[in-house]
Amino acid sequence: MLYAFGAGEVPISMSGSPADDDSYAHTIRSHGLATQALARLKPGEVIGVRGPFGCGWPLEAAAGREILIIAGGLGLAPLRPLVYSLLGGCQRAARVRLFYGARRPQELLYRRELERWESEHGKGNLELTVTVDQADSGWRGRVGVITQPLEAAHIDGQCTVAFLCGPEVMMRFCIQTLLGKGVPESAIYLSMERNMKCATGLCGHCQWGPNFVCKDGPVFRYGSVQSWFNLRAL
Structure with missing residues (x-):
């Protein structure tokens, strides 16, 4: 769950390599209020992260x-x-x-x-x-x-x-x-x-x-x- 402060929270799947220990990758479609706010963020700005939740691919x-x-x-x-x-x-x-x-x-x-x-x-x-x-x-x-x-x-x-x-x-x-x-x-x-x-x-x-x-x-x-x-x- 990714949170854009002041705009809201949205569920976004992880889309990067599981072997990458240094970062998490997400692919976001800029559509609603929260995703548009996330898309406007610049490197170094802060977002909220919860999770990951649920079940992945077996x-x-x-x-x-x-x-x-x-x-x-x-x-x-x-x-x-x-x-x-x-x-x-x-x-x-x-x-x-x-x-x-x-x-x-x-x-x-x-x-x-x-x-x-x-x-x-x-x-x-x-x-x-x-x-x-x-x-x-x-x-x-x-x-x-x-x-x-x-x-x-x-x-x-x-x-x-x-x-x-x-x-x-x-x-x-x-x-x-x-x-x-x-x-x-x-x-x-x-x-x-x-x-x-x-x-x-x-x-x-x-x-x-x-x-x-x-x-x-x-x-x-x-x-x-x-x-x-x-x-x-x-």
Whole structure:
């Protein structure tokens, strides 16, 4: 939880490398009062920090498995530490594939880093697929929703673990595709976003069915929240 003094507090995922002991990295979209105030801060100014709270990505689930990382838009930010961990050898996976989609090219996060990942790891332990819904004149990559390359990919469902973060409608369709390819519900993990306040499960702002996203999440195993996730607008 990041606090801009005089403006308010907002939940922001960590998006830096877990191996970095000297600093914490956050990726912030300047949208509301608190995030706009955070964006105006200059080096050396003070912010409030509480946490981290909740549950992170279960890295141990990646051991020896084929890993699918599926991100939509800003959803790549909380998945970025997972990519760092897997590329850094913190947990040995048999294969890592990253599917990343955004509405437009200018909305892609970490474009230079994506290019570096592709050049350094593209023929090794990371396969990268990037797509945009709407291309501009300078875009030379894939065009279409992220489910298209996911549907076309060969996936050994029984040997695969999937991690997802992005708009809920995107995650819903991607999960349907994964289930259709034989990936078990217990091997799919997703990160939810709700309006958090206290971050300790007391205020009830982020209650989602019987769960509190701040305390029980934000990362959930799909099999344990399927009945709630499939209720739209909940």
